[in-house]
Amino acid sequence: MPFDYTLIAIAPAPGTCVVASTLRMAWLDLRPLGEGRAIDVSTDNIYEDAVAPLSVHDAMRCLPEDPKDAERIRQWLAALPRDVAFLLMHRAEYEAFGGD
DSSP states (O other): OEEEEEEEEEEEEEEEEEEEEEEEEEOOOOOOGTTOOEOOSSSSSSEEEEEEEOOOHHHHHHHOSSSHHHHHHHHHHHHHHHHHHHHHHHEEEOOOOOOO
């Protein structure tokens, strides 16, 4: 089954944290960071959901090979507010329905 990827930038706020920005359809190659980065947060046993916490620096090291995708993500990372403390990459499995 296919996966949907979203990058979520988290910034501190007084007494809490806020989502500073999100970028949909943004996949990072976590292999340079080693195994075990993604954490399973699935709520059922049918579809897989996982999150991977990352620093902005780590995310820059994990840009995908496709130049267009890498540049889109690099620009988003570069434009993030300075107070962003960390990122989450969310991977959500979904069922693609196709015709006959």
